[in-house]
Amino acid sequence: MVGAEISQLIALLAKIPGLGPRSAKRAALHLMKKRDAHLVPLISAMQEVLNTVEVCPLCGNLDTVSPCAICSDVKREGNKLCIVADVADLWALERAGSFRGKYQVLGGLLSALDGVSPDDLGVEALLDRVKKDGVTEVILALPVTVEGQTTSHYLADMLADFKDVEVYMLAQGIPVGGELDYLDDGTIATAFKAKKKL
């Protein structure tokens, strides 16, 4: 019943993470009703991003300038390198604002199951960068999952050869605002193991 053009739009909206087939239909109807207020600006914002945003050749961040604003910021400490799995993680860390060094986006995590190898993550280039940029501190800010931890250990092993480089990972434990009753057993066990003396 619905025309091919509308079906096509619904199908593409449904592939956006966070939208499913039913909410995509609702989204399509909303956009068709708010043509001038929403659909037209959204098309031009997408077109603008398509034309201007590129992957930073140095760190893998997404930005409208190349190299990205973080890589070209001379006020940031070039000897500190924070390694993240994804651009979303980089944004989350920047939002927190507690790191003033540079980043390297892996674009994934080592996974035997999905066939992701060190080559896919550009580990070679990463090690080159550590050497060339005189990095003295590497922070592995990878997710606390099996794959994240496997990747962390692999990178820590590779970086062990660099005598001047200190390798860190983010502290694990109870999150701020975390109520013990709602936390999973793994988090509680980790927090116990890493308990601090007051």
Place this chain on the structure above:
Amino acid sequence: MVGAEISQLIALLAKIPGLGPRSAKRAALHLMKKRDAHLVPLISAMQEVLNTVEVCPLCGNLDTVSPCAICSDVKREGNKLCIVADVADLWALERAGSFRGKYQVLGGLLSALDGVSPDDLGVEALLDRVKKDGVTEVILALPVTVEGQTTSHYLADMLADFKDVEVYMLAQGIPVGGELDYLDDGTIATAFKAKKKL
């Protein structure tokens, strides 16, 4: 930190029903990563819909042909008119496939609070259509809410003057697959009141 173009895209994505600020960010990242596979086709699907889809001048449906495919389908019974609040409702009824007449989309419901009057819903034009098209059966398929029922009663009153027109509303009761334990009291009360003899 995020460039103006990306912020703008996130802000517009966040206004899509079903997406919030956080999922809009995730959606924007996804689209920027899947440029050719998703962003480019999505832009052109939106552009296509923008160029081709219009509001049917007869019933208020959205379609690429004008009048819409339903209004111009001579096989559908023109003497039966189903009145719905929104295009989404029309689509839902078409999906169920139990009605082979024509539709009229009100585009809203009477509401003193939101200042929606019969004029805003085009009631005058609706009554004209009933007269002109020789409609003999009107089905009020409006939501079972205070505003939906107010609108139903108002339209039923208006249509009472048409001696040849029978006015119906959809049956109310337990939905198919509805477990009594999970249903609200209003639905159960309605189902009891309208109980059927076996």
